Amino acid sequence: MEKEKIYDYLKENLKDKRFIHTLGVVSTAKKLAQLNGEDLEKAEMAALLHDVCKNMNKEDMKKLIEKYDIKLTLSEKNTEELWHGILAPIIAKEKFNITDEYILSAIRWHTTGKEDMSVLDKIIYIADMIEPSRNYDGVEELREKVLENLDEGVLLGMNHTIKYLLIKNAMIDENTVKARNYLLKK
């Protein structure tokens, strides 16, 4: 079964901590899917695969980005931490034959978010930030907000991330700004 193959692959290719994080994203995403009328199977699949490339080495990632001629934003070019999200849909397609664009989009945008996110995009984005093994100042407040209202939770999560990036004096990806503006407009 495809899902078992994916679990085995992740167990082999992710560091232990990352594998545990992935299982946490799966359980959180399924819970949020239930609360928000989203398809549970799609939520599980997207959660499972969102960090599939997280422990790939940087040189291999760079090669794949060049091979597939992927256009990057300035911040994506300069932020290695974002590359695994860009490549995850390619690996999901090639290795596991996942062709559902709805799932692939949630995987692609889990790091930065984007303008006009689908329910599944939002679920994976925020499940990644609040799954049980995450531990940082403000995570409890964020968990509560997400359970109350998905959009408000995602907005709070983006605010948190942008504040963190400002303090680090790091680049803020333009897609995060667009995603946040879109949520504020609604």
Ligand SMILES: [Fe+2]
């Ligand atoms: Fe990630």
Ligand SMILES: [Fe+2]
């Ligand atoms: Fe993650």
